[in-house]
Amino acid sequence: MKFLLDFLFRVFQLFTEPYFLVFLAIVIIAVLKRKNKSKNLRIGIFILTVVMVIFIGNGFLGKMISGYLQKAYLNTSEMKSTAVQNPVIVVLGGGIVEINNTEKLHTMSYSRMVTAYQLYHEYRKNNQSCKILISGKGRGHRSEAELFSEDFKRMGVPDADIIKEDQSMNTYQNAKFSSQILKTMAPSSLFLVTSGFHMKRSVALFKTFGLKPVPQASDFIDTEITWFPNSYNAAFTFVMLKEVVGIWQVQVYNSLGMNK
Template sequence: MKFLLDLLFRVLQLFTEPYFLLFLAVIIIALLKRKNKGKNLRIGIFTSVVLVIILIGNGFLGKLISGYLQKNYINSPEIKYSTDQNPIIVVLGGGIVNIDNTEKLHTMSYSRIVEAYQLYHDYRKNNKSCKILISGKGRGHISEAELFREDFKKMGVPDSDIIKEDQSMNTYQNAKFSTEILKKMGTSSLYLVTSGFHMKRSVALFQTFGLKPIPKASDFIDTEITVFPNSYNAAFTFVMLKEVVGIWQVQLYNSLGINK
């Protein structure tokens, strides 16, 4: 059953890709033409797909999805330094880019580094111990966790306060493999650092494995409603649409008890 559901959601993810929508429209139109279906029907299908993409480019849909994904994480909860015991900050990887055969963290990773370091620094400033768990393998020769570790060390975080989880390839594995480490360590306060648009799904997955992370969103994305569509709106809207499908998948799998 899980295999079929995985396949279903992979297909749904395709509908969040603009090139796939255009490709699908062309295929349908070609089939209709071959079966001598009406010209008006073919034109209508193509026009509908183009209009959907244009409306996405106008930013209206992106604005709605942005609020759904991020509004709950704009204001971070107050940190209780006096009562927190063994706090751990989990930072999720944001991807790796390869420029001229040199592997670097994706641009969104740096806001996560800054957010995590600020929280870590606040604990240390209040004479409280704190550790950072970096989760992510990525698809490069060097793991995301290792690249994160190098940057944290440059910022003054000692190696003894850094924990690497460098096997996970996606958000589900981030949650699963990090949970295995965290449950062995024991902690009263668990902070989860990732991008705002990615937080809702990430929190849901960590909760799936029995944890209650405190969300600390490192950055936010939004679209701007414009008269003429633009690539900025389209790109971020499709990114957020993909995240919504991912949330639906988590919710369905949790309800069926097949997410562990």
């Protein structure tokens, strides 16, 4: 059952790849032409595809999805350090890039790092205990957790306040492996730091493993309404579309008791 659902959601995710709709339309039109189907039908499919690409490239679709994914987290960056004692701040990795054989954190990682450090600093300046749990292995030779840790230490965070979860390869594993660590720590409160567009799915997965994180969105993405389609709008719309499919997958798997 799970294998079949995994396959189906991978198929759905193909529709969130840049301009996959164009490729699909070309294939359908070619098949219809070979089978001598109606010329009007082929033209209709072509026009529909062009309209959808324009809708994506002009930023209309992205603007709607952006609100769905991020609106609830626009004010979560406010510090809440006075409300709890001994919290843990979980930071999700944002990816690794390799340039000239040198591995660096993806640009999204730095907004997450800054947000986590600001919250951590609010506690420490009041002499309150606080830990940072960095979750992410990534696909490089060095883990995201390791690279994050090095930068946090440069910012003045001591080793004793840094916990590394360096095995997870995706958001599901971020939640699963982090929950195993957190349940042994039993923190009074848990903050979750990740990008705004990624927060809804992340919170849902952490709740799946019995945790109730306080969301702290580190950054937000949006599209711009333009007369002519552009790559900026298309790129961010497809990123957000993929996130929507991921949320649906979490919801389906949770309803079937398969996210364990």
